[in-house]
Amino acid sequence: MAKYIGIFFFFLTVSLLLFSLVAIGADGGDDPSVTAIYAFGMVTVVLLSFLISLMYYLIALVKKKV
Numbered sequence: 001m002a003k004y005i006g007i008f009f010f011f012l013t014v015s016l017l018l019f020s021l022v023a024i025g026a027d028g029g030d031d032p033s034v035t036a037i038y039a040f041g042m043v044t045v046v047l048l049s050f051l052i053s054l055m056y057y058l059i060a061l062v063k064k065k066v
Contacts, residue, residue, distance in 0.1 A: 008053035015045040 019041055 004053050004057045007056050008049055011052050012046065012049040015049055016042070019045050
């Protein structure tokens with residue numbers, strides 16, 4: 001299980017780093033809509049990182065059964 005937790009944190013770190021780099025270039029100041037987009041983006045990054053690690057787990061589970 002530690003392997004999949006490591007995969008989750010790896011993809012989470014890489015995704016947040018890339019999202020932050022893109023966000024620096026698109027800084028909107030005090031505009032509330034930009035803040036909402038950043039928040040939605042961060043939630044999306046976390047959920048997609050979880051899904052990627054879950055896919056690795058499911059692939060390993062299927063390979064183990066076959």
